[in-house]
Amino acid sequence: MYDIDTFVRVNETRLLDELKQLLRIPSVSTNPEHAGDCRRAGEWLAEHFRALGCSSVELKASETHPVVVADGPKCPGKATVLVYGHYDVQPPDPLDLWDTPPFEPVVRDGNLYARGATDDKGQVFSIIKAYEAVIRDSAPPVNVRFLIEGQEESGSAVLFDLLEREPDLVDADAVLVADTPYYAPGWPAVETGLRGLCYAEITVRTLKGDLHSGLYGGVAPNAHEALVQILTQLKSPKGRIKIPGLYEAVARPTRQEREAWNSLPFKLQKFMRQEVGSRELTGLTRYSVFERLWALPTLDIHGISGGFTGEGAKTVIPAVASAKVSLRLVPNQRARTVQRQLARAVKQVAPRYADVKVDFIHGADPVVVDATGPHIQLIDKAFREVEGRGVVPIRSGGSIPIVPALGKKGAPVILSGVGLPDDGLHAPNEKLAVEQFFKGVRVFGRFLELAGQ
Amino acid sequence: MYDIDTFVRVNETRLLDELKQLLRIPSVSTNPEHAGDCRRAGEWLAEHFRALGCSSVELKASETHPVVVADGPKCPGKATVLVYGHYDVQPPDPLDLWDTPPFEPVVRDGNLYARGATDDKGQVFSIIKAYEAVIRDSAPPVNVRFLIEGQEESGSAVLFDLLEREPDLVDADAVLVADTPYYAPGWPAVETGLRGLCYAEITVRTLKGDLHSGLYGGVAPNAHEALVQILTQLKSPKGRIKIPGLYEAVARPTRQEREAWNSLPFKLQKFMRQEVGSRELTGLTRYSVFERLWALPTLDIHGISGGFTGEGAKTVIPAVASAKVSLRLVPNQRARTVQRQLARAVKQVAPRYADVKVDFIHGADPVVVDATGPHIQLIDKAFREVEGRGVVPIRSGGSIPIVPALGKKGAPVILSGVGLPDDGLHAPNEKLAVEQFFKGVRVFGRFLELAGQ
Numbered sequence: 001m002y003d004i005d006t007f008v009r010v011n012e013t014r015l016l017d018e019l020k021q022l023l024r025i026p027s028v029s030t031n032p033e034h035a036g037d038c039r040r041a042g043e044w045l046a047e048h049f050r051a052l053g054c055s056s057v058e059l060k061a062s063e064t065h066p067v068v069v070a071d072g073p074k075c076p077g078k079a080t081v082l083v084y085g086h087y088d089v090q091p092p093d094p095l096d097l098w099d100t101p102p103f104e105p106v107v108r109d110g111n112l113y114a115r116g117a118t119d120d121k122g123q124v125f126s127i128i129k130a131y132e133a134v135i136r137d138s139a140p141p142v143n144v145r146f147l148i149e150g151q152e153e154s155g156s157a158v159l160f161d162l163l164e165r166e167p168d169l170v171d172a173d174a175v176l177v178a179d180t181p182y183y184a185p186g187w188p189a190v191e192t193g194l195r196g197l198c199y200a201e202i203t204v205r206t207l208k209g210d211l212h213s214g215l216y217g218g219v220a221p222n223a224h225e226a227l228v229q230i231l232t233q234l235k236s237p238k239g240r241i242k243i244p245g246l247y248e249a250v251a252r253p254t255r256q257e258r259e260a261w262n263s264l265p266f267k268l269q270k271f272m273r274q275e276v277g278s279r280e281l282t283g284l285t286r287y288s289v290f291e292r293l294w295a296l297p298t299l300d301i302h303g304i305s306g307g308f309t310g311e312g313a314k315t316v317i318p319a320v321a322s323a324k325v326s327l328r329l330v331p332n333q334r335a336r337t338v339q340r341q342l343a344r345a346v347k348q349v350a351p352r353y354a355d356v357k358v359d360f361i362h363g364a365d366p367v368v369v370d371a372t373g374p375h376i377q378l379i380d381k382a383f384r385e386v387e388g389r390g391v392v393p394i395r396s397g398g399s400i401p402i403v404p405a406l407g408k409k410g411a412p413v414i415l416s417g418v419g420l421p422d423d424g425l426h427a428p429n430e431k432l433a434v435e436q437f438f439k440g441v442r443v444f445g446r447f448l449e450l451a452g453q
Numbered sequence: 454m455y456d457i458d459t460f461v462r463v464n465e466t467r468l469l470d471e472l473k474q475l476l477r478i479p480s481v482s483t484n485p486e487h488a489g490d491c492r493r494a495g496e497w498l499a500e501h502f503r504a505l506g507c508s509s510v511e512l513k514a515s516e517t518h519p520v521v522v523a524d525g526p527k528c529p530g531k532a533t534v535l536v537y538g539h540y541d542v543q544p545p546d547p548l549d550l551w552d553t554p555p556f557e558p559v560v561r562d563g564n565l566y567a568r569g570a571t572d573d574k575g576q577v578f579s580i581i582k583a584y585e586a587v588i589r590d591s592a593p594p595v596n597v598r599f600l601i602e603g604q605e606e607s608g609s610a611v612l613f614d615l616l617e618r619e620p621d622l623v624d625a626d627a628v629l630v631a632d633t634p635y636y637a638p639g640w641p642a643v644e645t646g647l648r649g650l651c652y653a654e655i656t657v658r659t660l661k662g663d664l665h666s667g668l669y670g671g672v673a674p675n676a677h678e679a680l681v682q683i684l685t686q687l688k689s690p691k692g693r694i695k696i697p698g699l700y701e702a703v704a705r706p707t708r709q710e711r712e713a714w715n716s717l718p719f720k721l722q723k724f725m726r727q728e729v730g731s732r733e734l735t736g737l738t739r740y741s742v743f744e745r746l747w748a749l750p751t752l753d754i755h756g757i758s759g760g761f762t763g764e765g766a767k768t769v770i771p772a773v774a775s776a777k778v779s780l781r782l783v784p785n786q787r788a789r790t791v792q793r794q795l796a797r798a799v800k801q802v803a804p805r806y807a808d809v810k811v812d813f814i815h816g817a818d819p820v821v822v823d824a825t826g827p828h829i830q831l832i833d834k835a836f837r838e839v840e841g842r843g844v845v846p847i848r849s850g851g852s853i854p855i856v857p858a859l860g861k862k863g864a865p866v867i868l869s870g871v872g873l874p875d876d877g878l879h880a881p882n883e884k885l886a887v888e889q890f891f892k893g894v895r896v897f898g899r900f901l902e903l904a905g906q
Binding site: 029030031032033090091093094097153154155195197199206207208209210211212213214215216217218219220221222224225228229231232235237239276277278279280281282283284289292293296298300301302303304305306307308309310311312313314315316317318319321323324326328351352353361362396397398399421424425426427428429 | 482543547660663665729734774815880
């Protein structure tokens with residue numbers, strides 16, 4: 001422990017400065033305008049791995065969103081840990097809700113604020129620095145391969161293709177992924193399941209072109225009216241998703257899991273008021289909050305476009321309206337099946353006067369991870385030493401589409417991060433607590449040492 | 454007739470070029486960024502009236518959206534015609550649907566395309582040019598006052614205030630307003646009623662801030678979901694507006710009116726497919742199309758903002774969503790009453806978990822105009838001479854908020870324009886048929902001659 005602690009203490013400022021460099025690159029993968037920035041983030045990492053002394057560093061499979069593959073110095077006879085992470089980030093919108101610009105990282109009250117601070121640049125960087133800590137003054141304790149992609153937020157197509165072509169890339173004894181948070185401050189967690197995703201855009205056309213609501217209001221079909229009718233028919237006000245067949249494949253969590261969740265420390269009022277920031281919770285209230293978050297599918301509307309949303313008043317009957325929506329999926333749903341179910345449901349409930357189309361933007365199957373293997377014991381031990389408490393097994397409501405492919409060669413996938421639940425990932429003012437970042441360096445450094453023993 | 458016809462024939466190119474100058478000014482009154490352009494349009498008109506030889510030209514009541522008041526040379530003993538129009542225009546969005554830029558007027562296939570071509574720059578300019586035609590080579594036949602405002606599309610607040618302070622501005626024998634279209638090509642019309650307007654923005658907040666739909670989907674209230682639930686509860690799929698009390702004040706048109714409307718030439722399929730451009734008509738189908746357009750209130754959604762509508766996929770639970778909506782009002786509804794009814798209805802149907810606010814952007818009472826007075830006979834005669842057919846009495850579904858104030862001193866208000874129903878006002882590719890513009894010069898010139906006899 002002493003060496004890693006010293007490393008962190010001595011290098012605090014430099015480590016944060018390096019992370020800030022990476023955070024300054026607006027590598028938004030869902031927006032083609034930022035393709036160059038994604039490339040730049042990949043190159044920055046490759047350069048960093050070279051400086052660390054990695055024996056092989058490559059940018060693979062894409063000019064614009066390359067996968068960074070970096071192997072540390074070889075240690076014959078030792079185990080191999082595959083570290084997965086992503087350098088791409090979510091779009092920063094709405095920009096006006098950020099207290100400081102999303103790509104100008106700044107530390108305030110012990111938190112580092114920037115888009116990507118926790119998801120995932122800050123977390124994966126804590127593993128990179130952990131590796132630096134354990135190889136700096138001694139022989140590497142373990143073989144390490146980094147696999148850092150640039151499309152996690154937009155479906156991971158490049159990495160999926162790469163792993164199809166080069167399956168040996170995931171040949172390892174364990175896969176470490178730091179892209180999920182603690183259960184609560186002081187409560188490190190290991191994720192035993194991730195929800196899947198089905199992200200779609202529903203577009204409605206009712207007219208050849210926009211019309212004047214004075215001249216045609218009363219007879220001309222309004223695209224927004226058709227769209228809101230469709231959307232309200234997909235989900236009841238009580239939170240039941242009304243897509244035929246959707247719940248059929250849903251597997252309830254085991255009694256054991258539910259009991260484990262029920263024994264987690266949880267304060268409903270605090271969660272609701274402070275973390276969610278609402279007056280009530282919604283959804284299927286006959287299930288526990290944890291079941292609603294981790295074990296039940298959801299349907300959310302993300303935004304609606306079309307018509308007039310500028311300043312002032314424009315009395316237009318919109319001809320076209322579209323909504324971005326997504327479903328989170330749970331075991332044993334399949335993204336492909338849900339796509340078909342959603343498309344069919346939308347067409348069934350659409351008013352006759354509307355032309356409707358459903359485009360799928362991306363999807364991911366849900367993931368179940370075995371939390372009982374020996375490597376889970378190692379991360380548990382590392383957290384016990386650093387944090388004073390081992391990992392609790394929970395699920396995550398989020399999705400990391402590539403996880404099943406990472407474990408395809410049989411390596412156990414350890415989903416365990418150092419972010420906190422209030423980090424605001426995907427939201428304005430995303431942050432990572434500076435203390436958690438340094439804890440990450442210490443925990444993951446210790447894990448790498450243990451994995452090599 | 455001969456002189457005006459000659460004037461038009463000789464000056465065709467110049468008249469169009471002058472109108473294009475005015476159309477090039479992007480005088481969008483609902484957008485504060487265009488305040489300078491509104492001022493510029495007012496100044497352009499003032500300069501134009503001075504060049505015409507008007508005896509008094511003033512920009513009144515506002516630095517940014519002045520009312521242009523111009524009096525022609527005095528003709529003692531003659532009647533006074535007040536000409537009302539507006540130089541402001543609707544926003545041009547969505548820009549990508551325009552075949553040519555909205556503020557670069559161009560003639561194509563006999564139509565002049567530009568924002569404001571028909572609403573109202575082109576139409577009011579045809580009266581200005583008509584006046585030029587009748588005063589050019591002879592003594593003015595009649596006293597004319599032009600009152601051209603810059604806020605018709607955003608509530609006419611400046612002109613309302615001005616007429617409160619200077620009621621004599623509308624002291625006239627007749628008011629001529631060319632801001633409404635023909636009933637159909639070859640069928641000039643006089644409007645006997647205009648619908649009123651209640652334009653509002655409904656804003657919903659469900660969370661302190663946006664959240665990640667993976668981490669909180671299933672329990673966190675989604676602002677868009679609350680908003681679409683509210684919107685669908687304000688109107689049934691069959692077109693009945695479900696705002697309590699809304700229909701109580703509605704006066705059905707008289708049997709005479711309904712019979713007149715039923716005798717108008719009307720081809721449902723052509724109207725629906727070509728003019729409206731839809732597969733079906735919506736609304737209260739047990740009433741005729743004319744009743745739905747002219748004599749029943751409507752509710753339209755114009756646009757919805759909040760959340761994420763950019764390129765790609767962002768999995769956000771929006772904290773705030775807002776919708777621009779408006780109701781068209783009919784005799785004997787009052788805009789103030791409808792505001793209260795709408796605000797109350799929104800609050801009644803809003804989900805408990807949502808904070809809701811309704812802001813009113815602008816309003817106008819509906820208007821009834823007497824179509825039997827002597828000045829209607831004059832415009833009828835002018836149209837008979839130029840078009841070969843007199844005016845048919847119809848109503849308009851649109852709103853011109855200032856009309857009641859224009860008639861406050863007792864002058865009959867003549868609502869009769871030269872646009873065509875397919876001009877696309879408030880929509881992309883707004884146009885005015887060049888032939889209709891020149892007809893306007895001839896008809897209104899003849900009307901001014903007749904009004905002075």
